[in-house]
Amino acid sequence: MSTLGFIEYEKASAEVRAVYDDIMATRKTTQVTNFWKALAHDPIRLKRTWEDTKQIMSAGALDPLVKELVYVAVSVTNQCDYCIAAHTAAARKKGMTDAIFNELMAVVGLANQNNRLVAGHQVEIDDQFKAQG
Amino acid sequence: MSTLGFIEYEKASAEVRAVYDDIMATRKTTQVTNFWKALAHDPIRLKRTWEDTKQIMSAGALDPLVKELVYVAVSVTNQCDYCIAAHTAAARKKGMTDAIFNELMAVVGLANQNNRLVAGHQVEIDDQFKAQG
Amino acid sequence: MSTLGFIEYEKASAEVRAVYDDIMATRKTTQVTNFWKALAHDPIRLKRTWEDTKQIMSAGALDPLVKELVYVAVSVTNQCDYCIAAHTAAARKKGMTDAIFNELMAVVGLANQNNRLVAGHQVEIDDQFKAQG
Amino acid sequence: MSTLGFIEYEKASAEVRAVYDDIMATRKTTQVTNFWKALAHDPIRLKRTWEDTKQIMSAGALDPLVKELVYVAVSVTNQCDYCIAAHTAAARKKGMTDAIFNELMAVVGLANQNNRLVAGHQVEIDDQFKAQG
Amino acid sequence: MSTLGFIEYEKASAEVRAVYDDIMATRKTTQVTNFWKALAHDPIRLKRTWEDTKQIMSAGALDPLVKELVYVAVSVTNQCDYCIAAHTAAARKKGMTDAIFNELMAVVGLANQNNRLVAGHQVEIDDQFKAQG
Amino acid sequence: MSTLGFIEYEKASAEVRAVYDDIMATRKTTQVTNFWKALAHDPIRLKRTWEDTKQIMSAGALDPLVKELVYVAVSVTNQCDYCIAAHTAAARKKGMTDAIFNELMAVVGLANQNNRLVAGHQVEIDDQFKAQG
Numbered sequence: 001m002s003t004l005g006f007i008e009y010e011k012a013s014a015e016v017r018a019v020y021d022d023i024m025a026t027r028k029t030t031q032v033t034n035f036w037k038a039l040a041h042d043p044i045r046l047k048r049t050w051e052d053t054k055q056i057m058s059a060g061a062l063d064p065l066v067k068e069l070v071y072v073a074v075s076v077t078n079q080c081d082y083c084i085a086a087h088t089a090a091a092r093k094k095g096m097t098d099a100i101f102n103e104l105m106a107v108v109g110l111a112n113q114n115n116r117l118v119a120g121h122q123v124e125i126d127d128q129f130k131a132q133g
Numbered sequence: 134m135s136t137l138g139f140i141e142y143e144k145a146s147a148e149v150r151a152v153y154d155d156i157m158a159t160r161k162t163t164q165v166t167n168f169w170k171a172l173a174h175d176p177i178r179l180k181r182t183w184e185d186t187k188q189i190m191s192a193g194a195l196d197p198l199v200k201e202l203v204y205v206a207v208s209v210t211n212q213c214d215y216c217i218a219a220h221t222a223a224a225r226k227k228g229m230t231d232a233i234f235n236e237l238m239a240v241v242g243l244a245n246q247n248n249r250l251v252a253g254h255q256v257e258i259d260d261q262f263k264a265q266g
Numbered sequence: 267m268s269t270l271g272f273i274e275y276e277k278a279s280a281e282v283r284a285v286y287d288d289i290m291a292t293r294k295t296t297q298v299t300n301f302w303k304a305l306a307h308d309p310i311r312l313k314r315t316w317e318d319t320k321q322i323m324s325a326g327a328l329d330p331l332v333k334e335l336v337y338v339a340v341s342v343t344n345q346c347d348y349c350i351a352a353h354t355a356a357a358r359k360k361g362m363t364d365a366i367f368n369e370l371m372a373v374v375g376l377a378n379q380n381n382r383l384v385a386g387h388q389v390e391i392d393d394q395f396k397a398q399g
Numbered sequence: 400m401s402t403l404g405f406i407e408y409e410k411a412s413a414e415v416r417a418v419y420d421d422i423m424a425t426r427k428t429t430q431v432t433n434f435w436k437a438l439a440h441d442p443i444r445l446k447r448t449w450e451d452t453k454q455i456m457s458a459g460a461l462d463p464l465v466k467e468l469v470y471v472a473v474s475v476t477n478q479c480d481y482c483i484a485a486h487t488a489a490a491r492k493k494g495m496t497d498a499i500f501n502e503l504m505a506v507v508g509l510a511n512q513n514n515r516l517v518a519g520h521q522v523e524i525d526d527q528f529k530a531q532g
Numbered sequence: 533m534s535t536l537g538f539i540e541y542e543k544a545s546a547e548v549r550a551v552y553d554d555i556m557a558t559r560k561t562t563q564v565t566n567f568w569k570a571l572a573h574d575p576i577r578l579k580r581t582w583e584d585t586k587q588i589m590s591a592g593a594l595d596p597l598v599k600e601l602v603y604v605a606v607s608v609t610n611q612c613d614y615c616i617a618a619h620t621a622a623a624r625k626k627g628m629t630d631a632i633f634n635e636l637m638a639v640v641g642l643a644n645q646n647n648r649l650v651a652g653h654q655v656e657i658d659d660q661f662k663a664q665g
Numbered sequence: 666m667s668t669l670g671f672i673e674y675e676k677a678s679a680e681v682r683a684v685y686d687d688i689m690a691t692r693k694t695t696q697v698t699n700f701w702k703a704l705a706h707d708p709i710r711l712k713r714t715w716e717d718t719k720q721i722m723s724a725g726a727l728d729p730l731v732k733e734l735v736y737v738a739v740s741v742t743n744q745c746d747y748c749i750a751a752h753t754a755a756a757r758k759k760g761m762t763d764a765i766f767n768e769l770m771a772v773v774g775l776a777n778q779n780n781r782l783v784a785g786h787q788v789e790i791d792d793q794f795k796a797q798g
Contacts, residue, residue, distance in 0.1 A: 034257060085262040120483060122136045336773065346780040395751050470639055478744050647777070
């Protein structure tokens with residue numbers, strides 16, 4: 001289920017299929033997940049969102065596992081159930097062990113706590129931390 | 134400035150000084166940052182928060198730089214200016230280059246965008262992603 | 267289901283029924299939605315919340331469809347599943363097409379992304395944008 | 400400063416002055432805070448927001464100090480600097496001691512941490528906690 | 533269900549059982565809730581999180597009911613369904629009546645509204661509210 | 666100020682200048698705002714973010730003013746001060762009057778309030794609103 005429903009491969013336009021094909025090839029899978037099938041009602045946005053995602057999540061100065069961990073951390077902070085489920089699975093595929101998951105959760109929990117303590121105490125930024133750029 | 138003001142080392146109780154000493158020794162610095170000086174009005178909470186932070190942020194299955202990146206990602210998602218400033222500096226000290234920073238921001242931005250697209254489209258979780266545990 | 271349960275029309279006090287009647291008349295429907303039935307345990311709050319909602323969401327300098335789109339955008343940003351479902355339906359009733367929905371989601375996603383990029387880069391407000399009032 | 404500027408008492412319409420007078424009488428002060436002066440460009444919204452605030456924050460099943468503490472907790476969780484500053488001051492006026500403030504912050508920090516741990520671990524609601532109503 | 537599954541008492545290590553025993557003794561119950569069973573894969577974090585929670589939520593300058601109300605307020609603001617369900621039940625056990633619940637919700641709703649009005653109007657902090665510490 | 670500093674036109678690479686030129690031409694202005702100058706340290710991301718923004722915010726099924734209003738609504742809900750300032754100015758340039766601004770704020774405040782009331786009351790989605798797609 002989704003607001004506009006899912007566009008399955010068989011019913012997709014050539015434009016949408018080209019994106020689906022690239023998703024499956026890039027991720028080495030035969031399944032397109034619900035997120036992309038929900039976006040496919042707007043083929044331009046589907047293509048743009050996929051290309052951005054592919055480019056941003058690929059290896060660079062940060063390796064793909066670290067990127068997935070960061071993605072999970074953001075999704076947890078935003079309470080996005082779908083994203084937590086999907087990216088926890090993706091992180092595991094890229095090597096996240098249970099030990100890594102547990103440490104990740106600890107850091108996410110701590111940061112969320114300390115973020116609020118700082119706000120609540122109205123703590124002024126230390127001179128040494130002020131952006132100099 | 135902070136709600137209750139800062140407790141400086143010279144005016145701190147022995148209990149608070151012991152925490153400050155451990156902070157400086159652990160971080161190899163001669164400065165205690167404003168966050169800890171704001172919490173020091175409640176020495177038990179100061180000690181607990183520091184000990185949790187020290188334990189969680191130290192090396193384990195994840196290395197300390199990755200933990201700092203995750204901390205920054207959460208702080209950005211929560212719009213906590215102080216935390217962003219302090220942990221961007223901490224991440225740099227642990228090896229974050231400009232290239233890593235830029236990629237980190239790209240992932241954080243993307244995840245925030247996609248989190249909302251999922252919510253807005255009311256996308257149902259794929260069977261393959263449902264928690265099995 | 268809801269924390270205190272729903273108060274159905276048949277069991278409602280005269281005070282609550284008067285609000286329910288106004289909701290149905292204003293919305294040209296024979297159904298009162300779960301939100302109002304959950305609030306009805308506190309008739310004063312029910313009345314206040316409904317009257318505020320009615321006044322704010324009615325036509326003014328902004329037309330009702332635009333108001334619904336803004337409501338959906340906020341609900342998506344807050345990850346409120348109920349609100350997304352209810353106000354997506356309301357927006358459709360007021361004329362939201364699939365094309366409008368897709369563009370709305372694109373803007374909401376973009377704003378959420380750029381909000382975080384700004385925070386993460388600690389971007390100072392341009393002089394030209396500073397509130398002058 | 401604010402987007403539309405502040406409407407000072409001397410320049411206010413009779414309608415706005417009536418609200419300002421009620422604010423000052425209710426709060427036993429001779430000052431109207433910036434929040435209300437920013438809203439006063441829309442006298443109907445000013446009146447509605449003030450009357451809602453006055454009604455909600457007055458004594459009832461919860462005493463006014465507890466209500467202020469809850470207000471601060473929400474404002475901290477939303478990272479609203481203005482609101483934290485204003486309602487911390489209001490809570491003090493109603494009897495919040497430093498010890499209460501420190502405990503409040505501890506609870507707010509803890510809840511923010513545990514909220515994320517629950518989301519990150521995708522914890523299913525216990526049967527005993529499911530809404531029965 | 534949860535990401536790593538639940539660790540039931542019968543299968544738990546001595547270390548985990550010690551925490552479970554303390555949870556049940558402290559809360560005067562024979563059940564350990566899902567949250568703790570999900571965290572138990574990381575016994576050190578389980579112990580730390582429980583001890584922090586126990587210490588923070590116990591009676592002090594604030595009574596335990598007020599602490600639960602604050603916890604609920606934060607959980608509602610973060611849209612954490614599990615936490616709302618669990619802590620609404622906990623608050624009731626500690627004496628929250630329906631009237632208290634309704635007033636709590638009114639304050640939480642109001643604060644969330646006013647937090648955004650302040651941000652949207654870019655309201656500057658009043659001099660009288662600026663942190664002096 | 667920003668984390669990495671701003672890249673001014675005179676010091677920018679040809680690649681970055683091309684984006685700056687397109688920004689100024691599209692927006693009919695001679696100034697590039699701080700946001701873009703902060704992103705310019707990563708020319709690929711600068712280009713991608715600008716092209717996405719340009720495409721998404723241009724006229725389509727929704728007119729550019731409505732898109733700006735939605736952008737402001739999201740930024741207010743996320744408490745992003747920079748974004749509120751910049752997009753309030755942009756909305757005004759596109760025709761936002763004070764009356765529209767005041768109504769926009771009213772809707773944003775209301776939605777934020779009602780989102781929390783729904784969550785706090787654990788209101789189940791009405792059958793009529795469930796996604797059918």
